[in-house]
Amino acid sequence: MRQDNVIKAILMAVAFSAILGLVLITVFIFKEGMPIILRIGGREFFLSSDWDPRAGRFGIFSMICGSMMVTAGAMVIGISFSLGLAIVLTQFSPPRLTAVLKPVIELLAGIPSVVYGFMGVVTLVPLIRIHLGGPGLSVLAASIVLGIMVLPTVTSIAVDALNAVPRPYWEGSIALGATRWQTTHMVMLRAARSGIVAAIILGMGRAVGETMAVIMVAGNTPAIPHGLLDPVRTLTANIALEMGYAAGDHRRALFATGVTLFVFIMVLNSIALVVSRRGARRTGAP
Amino acid sequence: MRLPPVAAERIVLIVLWTIAAITVGVLLFIIAFILAHGLPHVTWRFLTDSPESMGREGGIFPMIVATGMVAGLAVLIAAPIGVATAIYLTEYTRETRVTAVIRFGADCLAGIPSIIYGLFGFVFFAITLGLGLSVISGALTLSLMVLPTIVRTSEEAIRAVPYAYREVSYGLGSTRWQMVTHVVLRSALPGIATGVVLSLARSIEETAVVMLTAGSALRLPTSLYHSSRTLSLHFYILSREGISMSMAYATASVLVLVVLGINLVAYWLMRRFVASGGIR
Amino acid sequence: MNAKRMCFTVFTVKSGLSAWLMALAGLTCAGCSREDGGTVNVIGSTSIQPFAEHLAQVYGKKHPGERVEVQGGGSTAGLQAVANGLAHIGTCSRSLSDEEARQFTPIVIARDGVAIVVNPANPVNNLTLEQLRGIFSGRFKNWKDVGGRDEAIRPITREEGSGTRESFVHLVMGPEKISREALVQESNGAVKELVKGNPAAIGYMSLGLVDKGLKPLNVDGVEPKTEHVLSGKYTLARPLLFVTKGPPTPKAQKFIDFVLSPEGQKMLEGEGLIRAK
Numbered sequence: 001m002r003q004d005n006v007i008k009a010i011l012m013a014v015a016f017s018a019i020l021g022l023v024l025i026t027v028f029i030f031k032e033g034m035p036i037i038l039r040i041g042g043r044e045f046f047l048s049s050d051w052d053p054r055a056g057r058f059g060i061f062s063m064i065c066g067s068m069m070v071t072a073g074a075m076v077i078g079i080s081f082s083l084g085l086a087i088v089l090t091q092f093s094p095p096r097l098t099a100v101l102k103p104v105i106e107l108l109a110g111i112p113s114v115v116y117g118f119m120g121v122v123t124l125v126p127l128i129r130i131h132l133g134g135p136g137l138s139v140l141a142a143s144i145v146l147g148i149m150v151l152p153t154v155t156s157i158a159v160d161a162l163n164a165v166p167r168p169y170w171e172g173s174i175a176l177g178a179t180r181w182q183t184t185h186m187v188m189l190r191a192a193r194s195g196i197v198a199a200i201i202l203g204m205g206r207a208v209g210e211t212m213a214v215i216m217v218a219g220n221t222p223a224i225p226h227g228l229l230d231p232v233r234t235l236t237a238n239i240a241l242e243m244g245y246a247a248g249d250h251r252r253a254l255f256a257t258g259v260t261l262f263v264f265i266m267v268l269n270s271i272a273l274v275v276s277r278r279g280a281r282r283t284g285a286p
Numbered sequence: 287m288r289l290p291p292v293a294a295e296r297i298v299l300i301v302l303w304t305i306a307a308i309t310v311g312v313l314l315f316i317i318a319f320i321l322a323h324g325l326p327h328v329t330w331r332f333l334t335d336s337p338e339s340m341g342r343e344g345g346i347f348p349m350i351v352a353t354g355m356v357a358g359l360a361v362l363i364a365a366p367i368g369v370a371t372a373i374y375l376t377e378y379t380r381e382t383r384v385t386a387v388i389r390f391g392a393d394c395l396a397g398i399p400s401i402i403y404g405l406f407g408f409v410f411f412a413i414t415l416g417l418g419l420s421v422i423s424g425a426l427t428l429s430l431m432v433l434p435t436i437v438r439t440s441e442e443a444i445r446a447v448p449y450a451y452r453e454v455s456y457g458l459g460s461t462r463w464q465m466v467t468h469v470v471l472r473s474a475l476p477g478i479a480t481g482v483v484l485s486l487a488r489s490i491e492e493t494a495v496v497m498l499t500a501g502s503a504l505r506l507p508t509s510l511y512h513s514s515r516t517l518s519l520h521f522y523i524l525s526r527e528g529i530s531m532s533m534a535y536a537t538a539s540v541l542v543l544v545v546l547g548i549n550l551v552a553y554w555l556m557r558r559f560v561a562s563g564g565i566r
Numbered sequence: 567m568n569a570k571r572m573c574f575t576v577f578t579v580k581s582g583l584s585a586w587l588m589a590l591a592g593l594t595c596a597g598c599s600r601e602d603g604g605t606v607n608v609i610g611s612t613s614i615q616p617f618a619e620h621l622a623q624v625y626g627k628k629h630p631g632e633r634v635e636v637q638g639g640g641s642t643a644g645l646q647a648v649a650n651g652l653a654h655i656g657t658c659s660r661s662l663s664d665e666e667a668r669q670f671t672p673i674v675i676a677r678d679g680v681a682i683v684v685n686p687a688n689p690v691n692n693l694t695l696e697q698l699r700g701i702f703s704g705r706f707k708n709w710k711d712v713g714g715r716d717e718a719i720r721p722i723t724r725e726e727g728s729g730t731r732e733s734f735v736h737l738v739m740g741p742e743k744i745s746r747e748a749l750v751q752e753s754n755g756a757v758k759e760l761v762k763g764n765p766a767a768i769g770y771m772s773l774g775l776v777d778k779g780l781k782p783l784n785v786d787g788v789e790p791k792t793e794h795v796l797s798g799k800y801t802l803a804r805p806l807l808f809v810t811k812g813p814p815t816p817k818a819q820k821f822i823d824f825v826l827s828p829e830g831q832k833m834l835e836g837e838g839l840i841r842a843k
Contacts, residue, residue, distance in 0.1 A: 003461065003463065004461045004462050004463050007463045008374075008378050008462075010370075011370050011371075011373060011374040011378060012374055012378070014366075014367055014370040014371060014374070015370060015371040015374035015375060017367075018367050018368065018370075018371045018433060018437070019371070019388060019391075021430060021433070022391065022392070022395050022430070022433065022434060023391075025395070025403070025406050025430060026391075026395075028406055028409075028410060029402060029405070029406060032409070053726060054726065080305075081305055081308075081309060084301070084302050084305035084306070085305060085306055085309060087302060088302045088303065088305070088306050092299065092302065101306065101310070103550075103553055104310055104313060105309065105313075106549065106553060107313060107317075107546060107549060107550075108309070108312075108313050109549065110487065110545050110546045110548070110549035110550075111313075111316060111317070111542060111545070111546075112490075112491035112493075112518050112541055112542070112545055113491065113493070114491070114493050114518050114521055114522045114525075115316070115320060115521070115538055115541065115542060116316075117522075118521070118525050118534075118538065119316050119319065119320075121525075123319075126763065129764065135720050135749060135764065135767075136764070137749060148312060151309065178291070179291045179292060179294075179295045180295060181291070181294060181295035181298045181299070182291050182294075182295070202397070205397045206397070208399065209397070209398065209399030209400065209401075210399070211399065211400065211401045211493075211494045212493045212494055212522065215752075216526070219749045219750070220749065220750040220751075221746060221747055221748060221749055221750060222746055222750070223746040223747050231747075231749055233750070236399050236401050239401050239402075239404075239405060240401050240404070240494050240497075240498075241725055241750070241752055242725065242726065242727070243404070243405060243408060243498055244498070244639040244640055244643035244646070244727065245639065245640050245641075245642035245643035245645075245646055245725075245726070245727030246646075246727075247646055247649075251409075254405065255405060258401075258402045258405050261398070261399050261402060262394075262398060262402065265394055265397045265398050265399075266394050268397070269390070269393050269394050269397060270390075273390065273393075338623075339620065339623075340615075340616050340619055340620075412650075412652060413650045413651070413652065416651065418607065418651075418652050419607070419609075419637065419652055501609075501635070501637050502637045502638065503635035503636065503637055504619065504635075504636070505626075505633065505635055511605075512605060512633075512635070513607065513635050513637065526752075526753065526755060526756045526759065527753055527754070527755020527756060527758070527759070528755050528756075528758055528759040528762070529755065
């Protein structure tokens with residue numbers, strides 16, 4: 001028994017120090033970032049699009065717009081492709097093909113983000129510049145690259161959600177004479193709705209957080225983009241580009257940008273949690 | 287216009303299979319493109335030489351070592367701590383609000399953009415603690431980054447072990463610790479290992495964080511305090527600056543093969559986890 | 567060894583190792599920063615980076631055991647690094663401001679021109695300072711406004727902390743600001759790649775780093791050649807600095823001496839820079 005108590009004490013110490021470390025990060029980021037938000041005022045910081053560190057002006061609205069536009073674009077592509085893939089994998093694909101397709105999609109998650117960015121620069125950006133106009137480095141390029149990058153995440157969670165729908169739902173619908181597609185969109189998707197929404201939300205979180213690939217294909221201009229073909233700067237790119245030489249208030253403003261991202265992810269995760277819990281209760285799935 | 291259901295299904299199937307084909311196509315295109323341009327340049331000398339003239343010639347040996355040191359150390363630090371934390375949270379505490387909060391916090395921290403960890407590591411490890419731009423700064427920052435993920439995946443794996451296993455173990459007279467190591471961990475090991483292996487892959491491909499904490503020096507790091515350049519950062523710099531496209535492709539090939547290999551290992555481990563009766 | 571003992575052993579070994587590593591990191595945390603193994607950290611300007619890297623390589627061969635690590639980040643990042651203790655030497659491709667000159671000690675290691683580069687397919691060969699100002703501030707939006715084709719101009723600028731950008735603003739822009747619509751790239755190499763790939767692009771970069779895939783423009787009729795920079799006819803020139811906080815450490819001083827020596831200066835000249843003298 002004594003051995004058990006000793007071990008429990010050790011494990012508790014380790015667990016607490018791990019949790020402490022993670023709390024430290026959170027506290028650190030907020031401690032560095034909050035004061036300047038409070039000092040400049042929320043309206044100036046979040047709603048002004050005047051980002052001019054040398055003149056002491058820290059309005060991140062352009063970057064917020066940038067992140068939102070790029071994420072929205074990524075989700076359009078991500079959702080349509082991921083849902084399509086998830087439906088194919090769970091409802092229409094013979095098991096042997098599924099066994100091949102699933103690892104292939106998971107392999108997509110294995111390609112480093114810098115490689116995605118590079119491929120975007122080499123193939124996508126010139127295509128956009130020559131055929132669609134603009135400098136090529138654009139919201140569109142970033143959206144496409146990010147959309148491909150969040151595919152594996154959203155697909156696998158959506159697949160799990162669809163697989164968790166109890167079999168009787170499917171069988172009952174087919175027994176009533178519905179086609180597979182009718183069953184899918186009238187029964188299965190509706191039943192798995194909360195899981196799919198959770199998948200989309202988590203995909204959004206990943207898209208917002210991506211840095212390197214976006215820096216390579218987005219153009220990084222600190223102005224609000226007016227269209228898909230305009231260059232854009234996201235919140236993450238802003239931090240990465242300026243961290244090296246920022247000092248004093250400028251660095252604090254970058255931490256404040258970090259706080260913004262942190263809070264945004266927390267909100268997203270909360271929504272995902274509530275949605276999936278509500279869904280689980282409804283279908284009785286685990 | 288209402289289409290008859292059978293026709294509607296046919297159209298939908300065409301659309302869906304096209305989507306699947308495009309996805310597979312994109313993946314194969316990317317891998318084929320990189321490997322086709324890069325593999326011809328991946329020679330034994332490439333893997334064992336040091337870079338010359340900013341990376342235009344020579345090899346990537348210091349980068350391979352640097353990647354191994356930074357990512358390996360990060361996982362070496364984070365894995366035992368993360369697994370121990372997961373064990374403590376699931377086996378040694380009751381399910382309370384505190385544990386729910388911890389779980390939520392870990393989920394959030396796992397989802398936070400990596401650049402924020404880079405920010406923290408740069409200011410805290412490199413500057414405040416005086417570790418400078420070095421392997422150790424990078425490793426410590428990366429270990430913090432993957433810690434939440436390891437805690438969560440280990441926790442899920444441990445919780446998936448059927449309660450009956452634990453009851454049987456107690457019934458045979460084991461202590462809690464014996465039960466944890468011989469029964470729970472044995473069953474959960476593939477799931478835990480998957481999480482650890484995926485964290486290793488993430489550490490290897492992470493670029494923004496190492497740029498800010500481990501720096502980008504070209505020399506072979508022979509001490510934890512030396513700055514060094516990881517494979518992904520080297521590829522980024524080579525391709526961005528147009529220093530040498532052939533070297534860039536070759537570096538990318540090595541990087542892609544390594545990360546893909548690690549992901550395949552993780553996938554195989556996951557299959558074993560499910561097969562051994564782990565979860566659903 | 568049966569399975570259960572293996573499992574227990576593995577776990578114990580892992581925890582032990584981890585504890586050891588944490589202890590190692592913790593112990594060596596204190597007092598570990600700059601004086602480790604005598605590495606000289608050189609951080610800063612991306613313009614100076616390739617040259618400094620080459621110098622470091624040659625220096626390392628001449629003096630085995632001396633280790634110099636060179637990194638980029640930008641001129642202001644270099645100054646920050648020196649202030650923070652991350653670097654022994656910061657590199658800066660512009661003159662220091664008065665406030666900076668109070669904090670740091672600059673040493674001129676070379677001089678360099680700022681080249682205005684366009685894509686080789688661009689028919690324009692010469693621009694006046696006034697036209698340059700107009701292009702980068704966004705007043706001129708089309709190449710035909712300055713004697714070129716009917717195509718939208720794509721100005722490319724560096725990030726705020728870049729010494730090259732600072733020098734460009736100081737030498738060309740005067741009171742006007744660079745347009746916010748200009749594409750931002752974070753190094754000379756990135757600017758180079760973008761201009762090489764886009765026929766409508768125009769950017770500025772270190773003269774010493776211009777290569778065959780680019781077309782450097784004449785400014786006010788003066789060709790961007792080394793002799794014109796030396797004589798002062800080509801006005802876009804800036805000093806390249808090694809910057810320290812107070813007197814350099816002995817090892818840093820040795821490297822600085824090497825860079826300023828005839829051998830070091832000859833190397834820099836050979837690569838397209840201009841000697842410090």
